[in-house]
Amino acid sequence: MSIPLDAITTIFIFLIGLPALLLQSLAPELRKVVRRRRWQLISFTMLPVFFAGIVVAVGIGLAHMGEKHKAFPSFPTSFLSKVLKYEGQLLWIFILTVLVIIAGALAIVLSEQWRRDAVIRKLRKRAAKGLARWGRPIEEELMSLIQLGRHSHPGRNKELVLQALAELASAVQSCKRYDGRQLEVLIKGLEDVLILGHLHVGSIENFRTAADLLSEIVIPAARARHSEDLKLAVQAISVLARTALIFEMSHLPMKFLEALELLYIGDHAAGTWMSQALFEIGSQAVEEDQPLVAMAALSKLDGLAQRQARIEGELAHDYLSLVAHVWKHGETARRYVTRMLKETSHGFTLALPEALQAAQAHCEQTAKFVTSDHLLELMQGTREVENGPIMPS
Amino acid sequence: MGKPRILWVEDSARFELANLLGPIYASNKYELVLAEDATTAARYLQTVPFDAVIMDIRIPPGRDRQWSQKYERAGSDKASAQLGLALLFWLFHSNGKQPPEWARPEKFAVFSVEEKYEIGPSLEKLGILICEEKRPGLRDTVLLDLIHTVLQYSNGHSQRK
Numbered sequence: 001m002s003i004p005l006d007a008i009t010t011i012f013i014f015l016i017g018l019p020a021l022l023l024q025s026l027a028p029e030l031r032k033v034v035r036r037r038r039w040q041l042i043s044f045t046m047l048p049v050f051f052a053g054i055v056v057a058v059g060i061g062l063a064h065m066g067e068k069h070k071a072f073p074s075f076p077t078s079f080l081s082k083v084l085k086y087e088g089q090l091l092w093i094f095i096l097t098v099l100v101i102i103a104g105a106l107a108i109v110l111s112e113q114w115r116r117d118a119v120i121r122k123l124r125k126r127a128a129k130g131l132a133r134w135g136r137p138i139e140e141e142l143m144s145l146i147q148l149g150r151h152s153h154p155g156r157n158k159e160l161v162l163q164a165l166a167e168l169a170s171a172v173q174s175c176k177r178y179d180g181r182q183l184e185v186l187i188k189g190l191e192d193v194l195i196l197g198h199l200h201v202g203s204i205e206n207f208r209t210a211a212d213l214l215s216e217i218v219i220p221a222a223r224a225r226h227s228e229d230l231k232l233a234v235q236a237i238s239v240l241a242r243t244a245l246i247f248e249m250s251h252l253p254m255k256f257l258e259a260l261e262l263l264y265i266g267d268h269a270a271g272t273w274m275s276q277a278l279f280e281i282g283s284q285a286v287e288e289d290q291p292l293v294a295m296a297a298l299s300k301l302d303g304l305a306q307r308q309a310r311i312e313g314e315l316a317h318d319y320l321s322l323v324a325h326v327w328k329h330g331e332t333a334r335r336y337v338t339r340m341l342k343e344t345s346h347g348f349t350l351a352l353p354e355a356l357q358a359a360q361a362h363c364e365q366t367a368k369f370v371t372s373d374h375l376l377e378l379m380q381g382t383r384e385v386e387n388g389p390i391m392p393s
Numbered sequence: 394m395g396k397p398r399i400l401w402v403e404d405s406a407r408f409e410l411a412n413l414l415g416p417i418y419a420s421n422k423y424e425l426v427l428a429e430d431a432t433t434a435a436r437y438l439q440t441v442p443f444d445a446v447i448m449d450i451r452i453p454p455g456r457d458r459q460w461s462q463k464y465e466r467a468g469s470d471k472a473s474a475q476l477g478l479a480l481l482f483w484l485f486h487s488n489g490k491q492p493p494e495w496a497r498p499e500k501f502a503v504f505s506v507e508e509k510y511e512i513g514p515s516l517e518k519l520g521i522l523i524c525e526e527k528r529p530g531l532r533d534t535v536l537l538d539l540i541h542t543v544l545q546y547s548n549g550h551s552q553r554k
Contacts, residue, residue: 166456212456215433219440251407254427261426262440292411295418296425303424307395340421 003063004092008056011099015052015106019044022110029151033123033144034114044113048106052099059095063088117160120145124164128171135175136182137168146189150196154203161193162206166213173220180224183217187232190214195243204249210240211252215259222263222270231273234260238277242284245293253293257281257300272314275304279318283325283371291329298322298340305344312349319344320359324374327381334381341382352382396424397444399540402434402477403427403504404452413536423540430455431476438484442495445543447536450477450505450512477505478515485519498522499550502543504536522546 019041023031035041066088112118127141145168149161165186172182194202194210202210214233221230241256260277263270282297305311305319323337345352356379363372399417403410406427417425426441428434432455438446451471454460460476467474481501484492498520503512506527516524523546525539532538 212433215436219436251411254407255429258427258433262436292414292418296414299418299421299424302421303396303398336419343421 002088003060004096007092007096008099011096011103012049012052014103015048015099016045018048018103018106019110022107022114026114027116027152027157029148030114030116030119032151033119033148036144040113044106044110048102052102055095055098055102059091062091066091116157120148120160120164123148124168127168131171131175135177136172137186139185142168142185142189146185146192149189149193150200152193152200154201154206158193158202158206159209162190162202162209162213165190165193166209166216169213169217173217178220178224180221180227180229183221183229184232187214187217187229187236191236191239194240201243201247204252207240207244207249207252208255211237211255211259214240214256215262218259218262226269230263230270234263234270234273234277238280241277241281245281245284245288245290248288253281253285253290254296257293257296260300271304271308275301275315275318278304279322282322286325286329291333294322294326294329295336298326298337302340302344305347308347310349311344311347311355316348316350316355317359317362320356320378321363321368321371321375324359324371324378327378328374338382353379356382396422397540397544398424398426398441400426400428400434400437400441400443400446401504401536402429402447402452402480403449404429404471405449410536412533413531416534416537417540420537429453431460431480432457434480435460435483438480438496439493442493444500445540445547446496446501447504447539447543448477448481448501450475450503450507452476452480475507475512477503478512481519481521482515497547497550499547500543502539504539 023034023041026034123141123145127137127145130136130138130141145161145164149158149165152158152161169183169186172178172186175182190210190213194206214237217229217233221227221233224230237256237259241253244252244256257278260274263274278297278301282294282301285291285293285297301319301322305315308315311319323341326333326337341352348355350358356375360372360375360379363369363375406414406429414425417423426437426443428437430453434448434452435457437443451474453471454464454474454476460479463479464471464474464476484496485498499522501519501521502523502525503516503521504525504527505512508526509524512524516522523539523543525535
């Protein structure tokens, strides 16, 4: 009874090579994550070979018993003896079929386990294991998820990572021990996922999801006192809105601006972060010639200013800086901001010329030279307006 | 005090109806907040007090399962789902909580393509009386005027009280 060595060797080579073959067919960013799971890789390579080895060993054992059967005709005429008929050919067909089934099952299991959404789901679940213990995700797993998102293609691939981050953020903020400081890595990672390099900038849909995610983060974060997460979320909103402006993702910057509205709280610090974000988005909108976005940012900044008892400090600087940028946008824009300034100027702690001077000095100190220049021109312009020769109506 | 804060729930606000935004910003009278789906609108309505809310009836569900399930049950069709109305009922009647203190029917208006006879009975149940139909060739100031009407009505209502 001869053993079909050729066929068995071929199946064994296939079994050993299959994980490597599938691994090579994965997208590079996915492969990187999968390769880090060494024990999983080893078990996926070794276990099927081990099982196949046992099956072949059983086959050899039975074949050996068949040889004995020939020597001892008293061998029981059971199912086994039927299988061992025809020089053991039936036996080896059966063994080879089992081996092929093992190889097929391995192929199915591997392609299921290494599918993008399955890998992301696993990373999210592993990261979430840290919630019960520390109230925040396990950083290593979270970083893997973010890395995967960074190098994924825009569109559906990034979207899967963003959904996972949204679920993690929601789980963190639902924890009783959430105090506004557990989402630092996640929020910074969100920026990385969307804007790392020009080739990997997220799609419009990805940015929309990010705006929703940040809106969801902002509400519970704003309820916590001195929330670091809130500050980071506001900064992320600003960065992503400006990126959306630069990449001409029409309509999206407004969605980010609206997310800032959810900071409706009396917290002074949050007001400062919000005013800075509104200035950054508004001034970028002027640069990108998107006046409606600039007007929306200025209107929100004006609303924020009017809610304060006195307009001073950072809020005054940001407000006047954005006014200066809009002022530079042309005659009609000048009329608009002049009217706005007239209505608001009584709210400033300092008189308007001093407030403008303070804002200009602040910009000079913080290296915002373009804004500083615009403020100088605004100072000159408002002086002329006061003196009367070019009074905009 | 600050400017009156207005919520406009409208999925086309940043698109084909963007021309209605200009007059609001140019007037500098109101602080306008946009919500373009039911999830976002519900988030704002629960978080921020508004002086007036202008609501579209045909809005998409957004990310929240509660709204997307309603939307799917209606055949994934904005016109049949009428999530704007569902949102109003949820706010005033059925979310298991009292509506926020600021949320009174006189502060709400509907601005939608639905004709008044189609949604009139529902609005009556909600106590919402102001309804403006979106027709082709809208004036650019239609939203500004609508906001003005709601604020006037709402202030008059609170004075009468």
